[in-house]
Amino acid sequence: MTHNDTTVEEPPNIHPLPSFWQALICFTGILLLIASGLFVFQISLHALIFLALIWAGLHTHSLGYSFTAIRSMMDEGIVRALPAIYIFLLIGMVIASFMQSGTIASLLYFGLDWLSPSLFLATGFVLCSLMSVATGTSWGTVGTIGVVLIGIGNAMGIPLPLVAGMIVSGATFGDKLSPISDTTNLAAISAGTNLYRHIGSMLYTTLPTFIIVLAIFLVWGLQYGDYHLPQAHLAEIRSALAHSYRMNGAITLLPLLVMLGMSMKRYSAETSMTCSILLAMLIAVAYQGRDTVNVINALWLNTPGHTGIANIDELLGRGGLYSMAWTLLLSIMALALGGILYRARFLQVLLMRLIAPINRASALIAATIASGLAGNLVMGETYISIILTCQLFRQPYREKQLDLAVLSRSTEEGSTLTAGLIPWTTAGVFYAATLGVPTLDYAAYALLNVLNPLVSIIMAMLGIGLLRARHPVES
Numbered sequence: 001m002t003h004n005d006t007t008v009e010e011p012p013n014i015h016p017l018p019s020f021w022q023a024l025i026c027f028t029g030i031l032l033l034i035a036s037g038l039f040v041f042q043i044s045l046h047a048l049i050f051l052a053l054i055w056a057g058l059h060t061h062s063l064g065y066s067f068t069a070i071r072s073m074m075d076e077g078i079v080r081a082l083p084a085i086y087i088f089l090l091i092g093m094v095i096a097s098f099m100q101s102g103t104i105a106s107l108l109y110f111g112l113d114w115l116s117p118s119l120f121l122a123t124g125f126v127l128c129s130l131m132s133v134a135t136g137t138s139w140g141t142v143g144t145i146g147v148v149l150i151g152i153g154n155a156m157g158i159p160l161p162l163v164a165g166m167i168v169s170g171a172t173f174g175d176k177l178s179p180i181s182d183t184t185n186l187a188a189i190s191a192g193t194n195l196y197r198h199i200g201s202m203l204y205t206t207l208p209t210f211i212i213v214l215a216i217f218l219v220w221g222l223q224y225g226d227y228h229l230p231q232a233h234l235a236e237i238r239s240a241l242a243h244s245y246r247m248n249g250a251i252t253l254l255p256l257l258v259m260l261g262m263s264m265k266r267y268s269a270e271t272s273m274t275c276s277i278l279l280a281m282l283i284a285v286a287y288q289g290r291d292t293v294n295v296i297n298a299l300w301l302n303t304p305g306h307t308g309i310a311n312i313d314e315l316l317g318r319g320g321l322y323s324m325a326w327t328l329l330l331s332i333m334a335l336a337l338g339g340i341l342y343r344a345r346f347l348q349v350l351l352m353r354l355i356a357p358i359n360r361a362s363a364l365i366a367a368t369i370a371s372g373l374a375g376n377l378v379m380g381e382t383y384i385s386i387i388l389t390c391q392l393f394r395q396p397y398r399e400k401q402l403d404l405a406v407l408s409r410s411t412e413e414g415s416t417l418t419a420g421l422i423p424w425t426t427a428g429v430f431y432a433a434t435l436g437v438p439t440l441d442y443a444a445y446a447l448l449n450v451l452n453p454l455v456s457i458i459m460a461m462l463g464i465g466l467l468r469a470r471h472p473v474e475s
Contacts, residue, residue, distance in 0.1 A: 077339020132174020165445020372414020
């Protein structure tokens with residue numbers, strides 16, 4: 001079969017429906033392949049998805065589908081996500097331009113000045129939240145300001161599991177809500193909803209949880225009011241940042257404010273991101289005195305900062321199109337896999353047996369969250385858990401007239417939020433290694449991660465935040 005073959009795809013309904021057992025074997029085989037490949041053999045996740053594509057393709061071929069039909073299923077899975085893929089490409093450039101303009105450096109520089117002993121936990125939580133919203137990465141937040149805060153907490157004598165839990169809570173807040181977060185965009189892509197609709201849906205459950213967690217950290221922090229901050233260490237960081245960047249917040253924070261303002265005005269994500277990139281580049285050249293060619297090249301691959309503090313330099317070197325390649329390629333391959341599982345009706349068969357008995361919307365949301373958690377437990381990888389959960393539950397949400405943004409929200413609450421609480425996930429391993437606190441020690445103090453899924457389920461049971469579909473259910 002050549003690449004230019006124009007054979008017409010067979011309509012899916014002329015082929016037999018897979019049996020429940022074949023669908024279960026196909027789906028379970030994919031889970032086992034990914035889990036064993038990651039944890040037993042340490043195989044690349046992209047290579048595992050390629051093998052999973054072959055596995056699903058063979059099962060689909062056994063139902064009578066031709067190669068052309070299977071390829072069309074893969075194409076459809078990818079094509080539906082093209083608008084969000086464009087946003088993926090912009091994310092890397094936003095991050096790089098913010099680093100060049102001093103936007104992220106300014107957040108860190110001014111944020112450290114807010115710290116006080118009695119407000120250390122609450123302020124640290126807010127700082128990590130702001131940093132993760134601005135950078136779109138929990139890992140980058142934990143690896144930079146998180147490392148600073150864990151050092152300060154240690155010097156003050158505050159229990160490190162408590163400090164680490166506070167850091168992870170704040171870092172995950174932005175990773176879940178930021179318009180430039182890969183998991184935020186991936187959940188919107190996989191569920192088939194608009195990015196800002198997805199973020200708006202998450203605010204229903206995340207903001208109340210944020211307020212609850214902030215209040216708890218405020219109360220806990222009062223007992224440390226007599227402790228002392230390591231002022232010398234904070235002064236060293238601020239001095240290094242001030243030596244590398246000009247720090248007029250009214251200028252350096254403009255790109256972030258423009259992006260957030262345009263988002264609130266409901267401009268498209270592509271438009272608001274592009275405007276913030278151009279403004280950040282202008283500030284980097286005209287205000288920070290950066291070389292124009294280097295600033296433009298940073299949009300492809302950013303280079304580390306030059307503050308002399310290793311973890312800060314690493315943060316300031318994040319971003320660029322190249323930095324998104326790993327996630328983008330994984331997403332494209334996983335979307336192709338989802339296209340096969342959906343169009344060949346493997347997922348529908350499983351749903352009829354496993355999920356169809358669920359009648360209440362609150363139970364469906366709870367099942368979605370549980371599925372995301374189970375995906376993390378089994379596969380240890382948030383990206384795949386997000387994609388498979390959305391593929392599995394999309395049709396039941398449509399049937400119950402629930403907006404797909406509720407699906408994307410519930411998926412993030414089961415996948416993104418719980419990843420850092422499990423010792424063998426990539427997030428759990430990274431947080432523990434970076435902060436020097438075992439995952440199970442800080443997990444109980446990562447209050448946002450623990451409480452947000454519970455708040456979501458309770459609100460669903462009360463009928464709050466159950467957004468209804470704007471359009472009729474597709475046949």
